[in-house]
Amino acid sequence: MKNSIQNPRKPQQINDPTPLAVKEEVRQMFDNIAPRYDFLNHFLSMGIDRIWRRRVYKIMKRHPHQQILDVASGTGDMAILASKLKPEAIFGIDISKEMLNEQHKKLKAKNLDKLIKLKVADGEDIPFEANSFDIITTAFGVRNFENLDLGLSEMHRVLKNGGITIILEFSKPTKTPVKQLYQFYFKNILPFLGSKISKNSHAYTYLPESVGHFPTGEAFTEHLKNAGFRNTTSHPLTFGIASIYTGQK
Numbered sequence: 001m002k003n004s005i006q007n008p009r010k011p012q013q014i015n016d017p018t019p020l021a022v023k024e025e026v027r028q029m030f031d032n033i034a035p036r037y038d039f040l041n042h043f044l045s046m047g048i049d050r051i052w053r054r055r056v057y058k059i060m061k062r063h064p065h066q067q068i069l070d071v072a073s074g075t076g077d078m079a080i081l082a083s084k085l086k087p088e089a090i091f092g093i094d095i096s097k098e099m100l101n102e103q104h105k106k107l108k109a110k111n112l113d114k115l116i117k118l119k120v121a122d123g124e125d126i127p128f129e130a131n132s133f134d135i136i137t138t139a140f141g142v143r144n145f146e147n148l149d150l151g152l153s154e155m156h157r158v159l160k161n162g163g164i165t166i167i168l169e170f171s172k173p174t175k176t177p178v179k180q181l182y183q184f185y186f187k188n189i190l191p192f193l194g195s196k197i198s199k200n201s202h203a204y205t206y207l208p209e210s211v212g213h214f215p216t217g218e219a220f221t222e223h224l225k226n227a228g229f230r231n232t233t234s235h236p237l238t239f240g241i242a243s244i245y246t247g248q249k
């Protein structure tokens with residue numbers, strides 16, 4: 001595939017005698033931080049992630065939304081928000097069983113476990129038939145894919161004709177002084193606080209590393225186009241710290 005982007009991180013960790021495949025490493029990392037993920041997410045983003053997900057929700061509202069797939073669904077904040085649209089069905093897939101377990105507890109408590117169905121599955125090999133969904137969402141998920149282009153073409157495959165994929169992902173602010181402040185926070189404060197609270201020293205150094213290598217803005221929409229999406233858009237949020245990308249089939 002053209003311009004295929006592979007996750008650039010090295011799977012092998014220092015002092016780790018057994019090198020893991022990148023995907024397995026990512027899965028283990030999320031399994032590990034799952035019980036503390038929600039707290040860390042809202043704390044380290046100072047709650048802004050909630051505002052960003054609501055922006056995704058507003059886009060969803062404007063499109064047919066009976067069948068929804070949330071890829072890299074994790075602890076489910078995006079899928080739970082999507083339930084307010086009263087769709088026929090929502091499916092959440094993720095490679096981390098522990099992240100989905102955390103989501104399942106939330107769904108039970110909110111009585112949403114009948115509407116939102118969870119499946120341990122890979123976003124790069126989606127276990128649904130072609131043309132199944134009106135909307136596909138993924139929030140802070142695609143950056144973790146081993147092969148971004150494979151994941152995007154899978155999303156395109158399972159989307160109905162006319163359906164929309166909405167991707168929320170970290171991006172890189174380009175303007176001074178936000179760029180410098182962001183880099184300082186992301187490279188110094190976030191890994192320090194993240195490792196103290198999550199007790200996983202790798203998880204929050206991984207975050208800035210993975211964002212640093214990841215395509216932003218037009219570079220990202222090029223990947224959407226290569227996967228077959230049309231009418232692609234890119235909307236920077238909060239000085240470009242995150243972006244929402246959309247593409248239709």
Ligand SMILES: C[S@@+](CC[C@H](N)C(=O)[O-])C[C@H]1O[C@@H](n2cnc3c(N)ncnc32)[C@H](O)[C@@H]1O
Pocket residue numbers: 023026027030041071072073074075076077078093094095096099121122123124138139140141144145146
């Ligand atoms: C940063 S969390 C985001 C979770 C959730 N979407 C949210 O907004 O909070 C990233 C999630 O992507 C999942 N993930 C990583 N690679 C994946 C893949 N190839 N297929 C499915 N899920 C994946 C991880 O297990 C993790 O739950």
